Amino acid sequence: xxxxxxxxxxxxxxxxxxxxxxxxxxxxxxxxxxxxxxxxxxxxxxxxxxxxxxxxxxxxxxxxxxxxxxxxxxxxxxxxxxxxxxxxxxxxxxxxxxxxxxxxxxxxxxxxxxxxxxxxxxxxxxxxxxxxxxxxxxxxxxxxxxxxxxxxxxxxxxxxxxxxxxxxxxxx
Numbered sequence: 711x712x713x714x715x716x717x718x719x720x721x722x723x724x725x726x727x728x729x730x731x732x733x734x735x736x737x738x739x740x741x742x743x744x745x746x747x748x749x750x751x752x753x754x755x756x757x758x759x760x761x762x763x764x765x766x767x768x769x770x771x772x773x774x775x776x777x778x779x780x781x782x783x784x785x786x787x788x789x790x791x792x793x794x795x796x797x798x799x800x801x802x803x804x805x806x807x808x809x810x811x812x813x814x815x816x817x818x819x820x821x822x823x824x825x826x827x828x829x830x831x832x833x834x835x836x837x838x839x840x841x842x843x844x845x846x847x848x849x850x851x852x853x854x855x856x857x858x859x860x861x862x863x864x865x866x867x868x869x870x871x872x873x874x875x876x877x878x879x880x881x882x
Contacts, residue, residue, distance in 0.1 A: 738764045772797060778793045799820060826850060
């Protein structure tokens with residue numbers, strides 16, 4: 711299921727084509743450490759998805775025809791008039807993601823991108839005018855039970871990765 715994320719949840723803003731009522735956003739970015747909380751032990755841990763796993767998730771999403779299963783921030787509030795009409799994996803320097811204005815530093819190869827059409831219906835008009843145009847929402851993501859597909863990362867591995875990322879940014 712895709713879900714719309716608010717300003718508070720997204721670090722990358724989506725790109726919109728106002729004439730076509732299209733919204734483009736990264737859905738899954740490879741090798742990003744994502745914080746999670748264990749339901750049983752309340753232990754904090756991190757997950758990350760490889761490009762290969764992201765491709766499998768993208769394929770499954772399309773095979774299961776989940777294109778119109780969009781909700782608002784992991785809630786029961788469905789937004790069925792927001793429909794995925796484009797889906798691709800970023801590959802190469804001339805990828806459409808970069809033509810849309812996304813930065814290669816934030817959107818590496820293997821990122822799953824989605825293009826969502828906001829339908830011209832009363833519900834679609836409400837979403838477009840009160841969520842997209844106002845900036846109340848900033849992007850999309852994907853939710854699902856991927857427990858068998860992620861790699862769990864301990865806190866010290868996370869800290870080491872963060873230090874490496876900071877050094878890379880300084881060197882660039």
